[in-house]
Amino acid sequence: MCNKKTFPLGGLHLNKQKISALSPIQDAGIPPLVYIPVKQHIGTPAQIIVAPGDKVKIGTLLAKANGALSANIHASVAGEVKKIEEIQGEKGYFEQVITIQTSADEYEAEIDTSPDINSNIPQDVEEIRQKITAAGLVGMGGAGFPTPIKTTIPENKSVQYLIINGIECEPYLTADGALMLEKPEQIVIGAKLLNKVLGIQNAIIAIDENKPQAIAKITQVTKRYVGVNVAVCKSKYPQGGEKQLITAITGREVPAGKLPIDAGCVVQNVATTYAVYEAVMKNKPLYERIVTVSGDPSLTTAGNYLTRIGTPAEYLLDKAHTNKSQIGKLLFGGPMMGVSAVSLQAPITKKTGGLVVIDTASSLRQDETCCIRCGKCAEVCPMGLMPFAIASNLRRNNTAPLKALHVADCIECGACSYICPAKVPLVDYCKLGKYEVNKQK
C-alpha cells in the first residue's frame, strides 16, 4: 500500500466528516406514498406506460426508455398507481412523477430475492447487455448517464481499462463505502460482468485510503477473481472525479471536451457496479439504492439507508430522527457539489447518494469581498483552469475570452470557491461561464 495513486494538478485536503462510515446499511422501509420521477438520468424522459388505478408490483416497468439516451423506470414498491402529476424536485422545478400508494411488498416473478451470491457469469455478452438496458441502469455517482451507452464501445475506439470508482471523495457521504463493506463479492462479480461486456480483463477498483476496511475486504475477494484488481488512491478532493481518477490510475488524460472512452477507459461507480450485478444475476431492476443521511450531529443521526427510489426526502429524514425545524440547508449530494434542496418533499432518485443537513448558522455563505489575486483558486483547480480570470471577465460581461480560458472543462467540483479567502463564489461564475459558452455554440 505504499504506492498510493493520485492526480497531479491541484486538489484539496478536506475534513472528510465520514460520521456514518462504519454504520451498517439499514432498511429505510416503505413510505405511504412514493413519487417516482420519469427523468432520473441525462437525456429524454422515459415514456409512461401505466395509468392511474393500475396495480403494480416491485420491479414492474412504469416507464419505457424513450430513445437511446434514456432509461427504463420501474416501480420501487407494490401498490396502486394513484396519479401522474408534477411535483417539485430538489431544485424546485416541477417534474413529472408517478405517484404510487404503497401496500405490502410483492415482487415481480423473475426477481430473485434470496441473499445467496450467484457467481455463474453468463457467457452471452448480448444477454448481459440486454439485462443492463432492461434494468434501467444509470450512473449512480451523481451524473445519471445511462449505463448501456457507456458499456457499448463505439466503432474505431478501444478500451483498455475498466475503473470502478469507489473513492467517494465528498465529505459526509458514506453510501459507497458502506456498500463495499457489506457487498464486496457482489461488486467484484459486477466488475467481472462489465469486463465481459467490454471484452477486457482489466478492471481496477479504486478506493480512497481513508477506507482501510473496504480496501481489506475487497482485496481479499479479488484474490479469487481473475481480472479484477484494487488500486488505493490518496485521500484528496476531487479524487473521485472521473477525469482525475483516470489520470491517477492510468496516467492518461481525457482530451478536452471528450469522453473517458477517448482515453481508452470506462469508469463506473461502485453502486452502479453493484446494480449491474443485481440486474444480471438477480434479474433485479434498479429500484432501490443506498442513501447516506448525515450532517450536523446535533441535527441528525448519521446512517446509511437502503432506500426505495421515489421516497420523499422528508420520510428519510424522519427515519434518521432529524430535527427538521433547525435545518438551514438540506443538500442532495455532498457539501461540495450537492444541490441545496428547495422542498423537503423532493423524491430520492437513482442519482441521490446522500442527504446532508446543515444548521442555519453554518449554511449561510460569507460575504463576498474583493479578489486579492492570491491565485489559490488556480492552484487547487484539478483541471488547471484560472477561476479568477473567468470570474473577472464575467463580472465585466466579457464573454469572448471564455472559450480560450477553457471554462467548458470545469467539472464544478467547488474547490476554488472553498479555498477562496475573499469568499468569491468562483464555481458559480464557472457555471455561468459554461452556460455562456454553450450559448455561443
Added chain:
Amino acid sequence: MTDTFWLNILIVGGIALCAAIMLYITAKKFSIQTDAKESQIDEVLPQANCGGCGFIGCKDFAKACAQSTAKSFSALYCPVGAAEVMQKVADILGYSTPKRKDTCAVLRCNGTCQAAPKKIEYDGLKNCRVANLTMIGEAECPDGCLRFGDCVKVCQFGALSINPQTGLPTVDANKCTSCGACANICPRHLLEIRPIDHNQQIFVACNNKQKGALARKNCQNACIACKKCASICAAIKVEQNLAYIPTTVSPQEFGTKLQENCPTGAIIYKSQVKREKTNV
C-alpha cells in the same frame, strides 16, 4: 574626410531605398480594399457596437450596408440610430429609407415583491443566469422574473433599472433602442421587443405555463388562462395555460377593454409610452 561623408550618405540612403522598396511591396501585397461608401456609412452610425442590428459591431453593419442591393438593404436596420441614421445611410447609398415600426422592450412578468412574495432564500451569486440553473426562483415561479437584474447590467443605454418598490426591472421607453441585448441575456426570455402603436402598448405580463391554480398560488398577477381576453379579441391565443397577445392587436382598439376585463391584472396596457426619437 569627404570620403567618409559620401560613404555615410550612400549607406544611409541605400538602407532608406531598400526599406522604401520593401514597404512599397508589402503595402501593395497586403493592401485592403476599402470601400469609400463603407467608411462614409461607418461615420454616420452611432458607434454603440451593441449588436442590435445582428452584426458584431457598427463596422460590420456598415460593410453589410455597402455591399447590399436595394432589395437586401430593406432588411438591414440600426435600431439605435433609428430613422434619422437610416435616412443618412440610405442617402449615401441612394436607396429608399427602410421603414420600421417603433418598438421598445417590455417585461413579460408582473411578479412584483407584493404579488409574488419571496419563499426561498437564495444566497448564491446574485445573477439571474446562475440562479436559473440552481433553483426555481425565490418566488417559486418556474417562468417568472428572478429579479437579480442581468438585463439592467447588460443595457448600454441606461434604459433599464430595478424598481425598488416592485423588485422588477422597468424599461424607460424613451431610452430604449430595441437593441435586444436584454432579451438575449434573460435566461427565461421574459423581455420582448414589442411595437409601439400610437404611443401605446398592450401585452400579457406573464410567462407562467403552469395550471391556473398553481400559478396563482405563487403569484397574484399570474395569467390563469381564463380565456376572457380571447373572447374579447379573437386574435389572442391561449396555449399551454398562457395567453399571448400578438403584436398585430391594436392597443388603441382593445387596450382599455382587455386591461379592465383581466381578472388577475396580467394584461398591461400602457397608454402613454413616451418617445422623443421615433422610427416613423
